Amino acid sequence: MIFKRLREDLDAFMARDPAARSRLEVVLCYPGYHALLFYRISHKLWVRRWHLVARMLSQLARLLTQIEIHPGARIGRRLVIDHGCGVVIGETAEIGDDVTLYHGVTLGGIAPSVDSDAQRDRKRHPTVADGAIVGAGAHVLGPITVGASARVGSNAVVTRDVPAGVTAVGIPARVVMPQDKGRAKEFAAYGTPSEGLPDPLARTIDNLRGQIAHLLDRVEELENRAKGAEGSGSETEGVQAAQSARTFRRQGEKP
């Protein structure tokens, strides 16, 4: 079983790294493959409750590969860790099948050092679903989910769920487009204000629009009060300002 998995892993490296020229080269020269090999063994030990031995083995792997995979993490089939250096995969992380991670990726907790007793034995690391790609230097933090076939851009910091099939980039990560560009119309809905917007940028714009509308109402109210105090029946400056505020708000409601 374990050998079947390792052979599959080997084939995945061949299929997904254009630089890989032979299986022998992968076996000899790919730290991502070496780390996986150690993980497959240390995870077996971990689930049999040989925790210390499992941890020691994963530390040895870290020493040799600079890739730290906690033996308690659950990793599916055909994971490729390309280059690998600096990858950290936490204890409660879960990785589906056919996932690709590049160097410097963290699948970590948000603040493991805060009240660590309360966090013990709880899911605090991400789940990366089948076929997802996490770019170099990206940090995926907390018990969130990167959906199937989603792409996380290099150096992104992801702290919220990433829907399946989309690309998320930046800090904090925002959705830029569906991976399958044919489905672009489906994702246009992210631009409309509604609860549960998955795109943090859309959510921020939505909040700002709400605040501007509220401020304009307040300005109008104050202007009307000033007008009343002046006691003039004609078109005062206050009335004109109130009209322009109303116009501005109407334009703001239909961007």
Ligand SMILES: CC(C)(COP(=O)(O)OP(=O)(O)OC[C@H]1O[C@@H](n2cnc3c(N)ncnc32)[C@H](O)[C@@H]1OP(=O)(O)O)[C@@H](O)C(=O)NCCC(=O)NCCS
């Ligand atoms: C995110 C990524 C997967 C591209 O996904 P994609 O769906 O093909 O998206 P595109 O390349 O069309 O880019 C979409 C938008 O995101 C931007 N973008 C892409 N990657 C980005 C990143 N890492 N950070 C910030 N913005 C990024 C693009 O500039 C583009 O913006 P625009 O629409 O304003 O022009 C890719 O850019 C990436 O980061 N891959 C990781 C690769 C890696 O780690 N390589 C290391 C090999 S050693």
